[in-house]
Amino acid sequence: MARPRNPLLSRERIVAAALRLVDAEGLAALSTRRLAAVLGVSGPSLYNHFATKDALLDAVVDEVVGEVDLSMWESVGSGDWAGALRHWARSYRAALVAHPNLVPVLAQGPGRRANALRLADVVFGGLVDAGWPRGEATRIGALMRYFVFGSALGSFAAGFVDDEQIYAAEYPHLGQAHLLAEHQRSIDEGAFETGLTALVEGLALQYRRAGSTRP
Structure with a gap:
């Protein structure tokens, strides 16, 4: 044949x-x-x-979610939940940045998508196993999702045009704004890391403060 x-x-x-x-x-x-x-x-x-086309799109979107590394949650227990949260957020953002055209669809939520539901289950379970109350774990998962998706939706640095004259006369504090787009990647990644550090360190402080009330 x-x-x-x-x-x-x-x-x-x-x-x-x-x-x-x-x-x-x-x-x-x-x-x-x-x-x-x-x-x-x-x-x-x-x-x-x-x-249907929607069923196909669901499968495509879930393929992207399947790229997110969840291995760091496998043995968190009461250990390094903060490190797992950082690693997961970075991996999640990397998957979104690699497929920016799908971010608006991904932002709609997991629906019935297997990889997306597994991601939510693993992260929530990891936080609960680490000692976070279930309600707090739910809010942390939502918070991190808002942050990661927001960082992937668009570039702050790319929003400024390379024309010094636009800013020089009327916007005295934006004298270097025309140079931002040239450094788009480093600015955007640096902003993400600054925000991630602030979020995780703030959560760690909250975790320590609440430690005396945990069984």
């Missing part, structure tokens, strides 16, 4: 192609017709694996 010209379709192959398409061209580019053309198949053949 002759070998098929194109590899057989699978969920994994479809999701990988859809992710590449969204990364390259944005969410608006993702359609059944366009994806079928990229894969070299007929449009209806995709429906054997995904009943």
Whole structure:
């Protein structure tokens, strides 16, 4: 038998192609017709694996969440929850920054997505195992999610144009603003690390203060 010209379709192959398409061209580019053309198949053949475009998008989004490293939570117990929180936040942000076109969809919440629900379960469980009350653990998870997503939604440094004259006359404190975009990565990453340190150290202080009330 002759070998098929194109590899057989699978969920994994479809999701990988859809992710590449969204990364390259944005969410608006993702359609059944366009994806079928990229894969070299007929449009209806995709429906054997995904009943709707929303189901496909859910799978693509969950693939990105699956890139987040959760290994640091495996043996936290009552130990280094703060270190686990830092490592997880950095890994989460890295996954979002690598796929910025999907951030608005990811920000909507886990829904029924397996990797996203596992992430929420592992982080919440790790905090509770470390001694945080369940209500506090829920709020910390939400807080960190707001912070990580906010840092990935856009670049502060890139918001300033490279034109000194725009700022020089009317905005005396922005005399160097036209240089910010040139240092976008270091500024954005530095801001994230500053915020992460402030959040985790503040939580650690709260944890120590509440220590006497814990069993």
